[in-house]
Amino acid sequence: xxxxxxxxxxxxxxxxTCESTLGLRPIVVDPKRVATIHPLGILHNAMSLLVLVLVVxxxxxxxxxxWRRRRAVRRMARGQCALxxxxxxxxxxxxxxxxxxxxxxxxx
Ligand SMILES: [Zn+2]
Numbered sequence: 193x194x195x196x197x198x199x200x201x202x203x204x205x206x207x208x209t210c211e212s213t214l215g216l217r218p219i220v221v222d223p224k225r226v227a228t229i230h231p232l233g234i235l236h237n238a239m240s241l242l243v244l245v246l247v248v249x250x251x252x253x254x255x256x257x258x259w260r261r262r263r264a265v266r267r268m269a270r271g272q273c274a275l276x277x278x279x280x281x282x283x284x285x286x287x288x289x290x291x292x293x294x295x296x297x298x299x300x
Contacts, residue, residue, distance in 0.1 A: 264296075268296050273288040273290065273291060273293055273295070274293060274296050275288065275291050275293040276288060276290050276291040276293065278290040278291070280295065
């Protein structure tokens, strides 16, 4: 008796138990469509879950990183500190007095 036949027999036995003792309607089984557990299926599911978790975790860091870079470029173009937004104005200083960040792009 193969694994598939054993599965069908187990389901038929369960159906009898349902009918006789529990008073429930049996599970209707099409013998051609009984699924069995594939050993590599578990590995496949584990790898798929791992990839999903990595992608879901990577998306926020990539998008937040891109947003921070755009904000830094925008602040430097306005003459502000790239990190905290402190306005340098006409002051010729090479470090931000608020956060200590080096003034990017030098004095222009
Ligand atoms: Zn700053």
